[in-house]
Amino acid sequence: MKLEIQHVACGYGKKVVVRDLSVEVNSGEVLCILGPNGVGKTTFFKTVMDFLPPISGEIRLNGECIQPWSRKKLARHLGYVPQAHIPPFPFSVMDVVSMGRTAHLSAFSSPSAKDLDASYAALEQLGVCELSERIYTELSGGERQMVLIARALAQKPDFLLMDEPTSNLDFGNQVRVLKCIDSLVKSGLAVIMTSHAPDHAFLCRAKVALLYRENRIDVGSADEVITEKNLQKAYGVDVKVADIGIPGGLRLKTCIPLLHSVPVDPWESFRAALSAEHRPSECFIEACR
């Protein structure tokens, strides 16, 4: 399964928000869309989901253009996980998850026992079966996010589109959602998500599309795109990208924002002023710092 986004420009009416974005997502990959607020992450997302028609360019699934597809056909390939919100009616969790089966039902039917089984299996896959008897509107934010992911899984899609899946979640739930994304991708799904946390792109070993203001875009692996320079350019803040060892002998990059901007190296001029023979040892300079 391959989703190709080819030279897509998107926006509302004639107002172009994102210009000429090309990226390709395959089964088993994560595409993380990063960028500052208001740069067009959500607009791009809506274009991929076909909520908005692209102004130019094409979106192809396995080589086939998706624009003429019916909602139903599209929903069988692309599962949408919105940001968790509270619906006006107190549906049970099973009701909510089985709504994901709608794309597999004929226009006038309700979920059958088989559909309910598939819905329960989706909850099982995420390890949250205990929620099945609960009322959706009474769940916590993290639980609600899990139910929405289960709903999209019940849809049996090839691609999962998640709109800021970790926003509004506490630290533990953010990690839980990322773990769940990781295991879904390992099971062969492709995930496209928008995020405000560059760290999450490193954690998921994602492909990254970094959107800058004025319609500039960088696409590539997390290592290539998420650099101190690019983050400065995109967000206008100073960031240190550190490479640290984690248990298991692996290394992982992480972004540390610098709250007080520092000159490149305050000791540079001091060091140059000292003659070679009076130069203090590196340890001394470190200690002074």
Added chain:
Amino acid sequence: MKMEKKKISVLLLLFVLVVVALLVSMALGQYPIPFPLPDQKDPMLETILFEIRLPRVLAAVMIGGAMALSGASYQGMFRNPMVSPDILGASAGAGFGAALAILFSCNAGEIQVMAFIFGLLAVGLTLLVSKTISRKGNMTLILVLTGMVVSTLFSSLISITKYVADPDSKLPSITFWLMGGLSSVGSRDVKLLFVLFLVGAIPLLLVRWRLNVLSFGDEEAQGMGVDVPKLRLTVILASTLLTAACVSLCGLVGWIGLVVPHMARLLVGPNFKDLLPASTFLGAFFLLIVDDVARCAFSVEIPLGILTALIGAPFFLYLLMKGKKGWT
């Protein structure tokens, strides 16, 4: 699965309740019905039972069911539990049509036709204006706001009609019509209502699962594979047909479409799969009982619209205060 069984038995119980209430209502009224019925034919008794009471009782069942059904559907579509079937202007439009017909001294049949047509016209106007205003915007919100504007417009047109009407003959009959009632319903009306009821109710009951999905919002529903504009148009057309048919037959009888879906939600939960049939039965039952009170409580009949509001409003407050599951 146990829940499923419970819901089905609740639905069955409601259906039986409607049938029993229907039979009991036939026996109620100013003219006493002997029990058991006498063996020999009594033409007076036959006329009262089959020409007067049966049409009226059947009309109450269908109107109550239709109002509650379209109210529940609208609450799902507009994602708002405070919505009633007249939100897009159907009632105000129908009221104006009737007032206009009375002003021009039309007969009862013409009044109904005028009310029906103007009810549809008002909603048509709302749809047209919303379509023009919204360019891919929030259609739900624009529909509600436009509906309010159109309703207000037609309400003021009703006031103008009343203002110019002859205060001795026309004005009282307009006012009385607007208060609502089932006293003028004949067997021909009931046949026509039955056809309109089927045409409006069947599509709503068929798409009822999709109303669940729609209540999560347009984009989510589309993401789950629902053709939202098509579904929304189906719901609006079917509900409008039901509302216009009801109002043109019995005048402005409010509150059923708002209150009954909440009672039904307390019984079977928010899933529209069970909620729509439950609302229909409960609405039928509710209006039957209210109409019985309207015609039997005093020697003079009380206008139905007054009674539904009088019973509906406090009940709504009670539900609000209880504030249980059925709400948020």
